[in-house]
Amino acid sequence: MPxxxxxxxxxxxxxxxxxxxxxxxxxxxxxxxTKDGPAANSGPAADGKPxxxxxxxxxxxxxxxxxxxxxxxxxxxxxxxxxxxxxEITEGSNDTAAQIGQIETLINKKVDVLVVLxxxxxxxxxxxxxxxxxxxxxxNLDRIFNSPQAYRCWIGGDNYxxxxxxxxxxxxxxxxKKNAKVVELAGLDNLExxxxxxxxxxxxxxxxxxxxxxxxQAAEFTVESGQAKxxxxxxxxxxxxxxxxxxxxxxxxxxxAIKQAGRSDFLMVGGAGALSAFQAIDAGDxxxxxxxxxxxxxxxxxxxxxxALGQGxxxxxxxxxxxxxxxxxxxxxxDKDNVQQYMATGFK
Numbered sequence: 001m002p003x004x005x006x007x008x009x010x011x012x013x014x015x016x017x018x019x020x021x022x023x024x025x026x027x028x029x030x031x032x033x034t035k036d037g038p039a040a041n042s043g044p045a046a047d048g049k050p051x052x053x054x055x056x057x058x059x060x061x062x063x064x065x066x067x068x069x070x071x072x073x074x075x076x077x078x079x080x081x082x083x084x085x086x087x088e089i090t091e092g093s094n095d096t097a098a099q100i101g102q103i104e105t106l107i108n109k110k111v112d113v114l115v116v117l118x119x120x121x122x123x124x125x126x127x128x129x130x131x132x133x134x135x136x137x138x139x140n141l142d143r144i145f146n147s148p149q150a151y152r153c154w155i156g157g158d159n160y161x162x163x164x165x166x167x168x169x170x171x172x173x174x175x176x177k178k179n180a181k182v183v184e185l186a187g188l189d190n191l192e193x194x195x196x197x198x199x200x201x202x203x204x205x206x207x208x209x210x211x212x213x214x215x216x217q218a219a220e221f222t223v224e225s226g227q228a229k230x231x232x233x234x235x236x237x238x239x240x241x242x243x244x245x246x247x248x249x250x251x252x253x254x255x256x257a258i259k260q261a262g263r264s265d266f267l268m269v270g271g272a273g274a275l276s277a278f279q280a281i282d283a284g285d286x287x288x289x290x291x292x293x294x295x296x297x298x299x300x301x302x303x304x305x306x307x308a309l310g311q312g313x314x315x316x317x318x319x320x321x322x323x324x325x326x327x328x329x330x331x332x333x334x335d336k337d338n339v340q341q342y343m344a345t346g347f348k
Contacts, residue, residue: 046316160200166197181242182240234257242267248274251291269289
């Protein structure tokens, strides 16, 4: 399940998903220097060539959701592409005390860099601070620590941006329709990320005065809850033009409910980027026409950043000598036009 993000983190550097997931951000030095104007970064930039060996410690929560499992897979796969990287990966845990203990073990092993996706950002802030004070730079992945002193670099998704992208996509599709109606199948309402996604969605819809959101139902990021809550929405709303579902896993259940109800009179937009969603979009035989990314490829990029930190290198293409303090991934829309480009990144 994509995780909570501080609103302030959206003010970080926005990066396209494709560029980050391909490692393009961290490859190559700044080569298009000009004779006039300020000098570009002439310091070392990370690339794919073997350099100083870096041991990266990776600690994440239990992979109890397709997205979280993809986080682990992306980290392992990216580390495996580098001859100069060793990955020390812990057994995922949703128990904060257990994860703190695992991170402390990595600190005691004196790994060169830590990549941490905390089960709870607030609860693990102190162990992030401990690592930084021990001279081990921390790449904070997605769920943000309470203090910027607990990490050297944060990288993660944009929940508000997901809502914006979904709202604008639906808005453009319904632009010429009078009195258009949309409904929203949200995630867990007690999570800040769910509130941010809804806020972004509502903000985007304000640009389309012909559209009214007529219903919102909260599910629980599971197939079962998606099916049950979608059934309720369909019974309560006999006619609408578009649906935004926050999460592709619960979207599997939502599509079951829609099929059982024999409904095909609206378009559906999903969220996160599951392989099942990509395949359904590609097949074109259901109401699901697009999904908005919350890319688990951020874990691969976190490994890239950790390697650059461990080797004392910067980012190719940027003027600064150091990697940025914050990287916010762009919430791209995947539909029939570009689904093949993203198919390999879909999580199961």
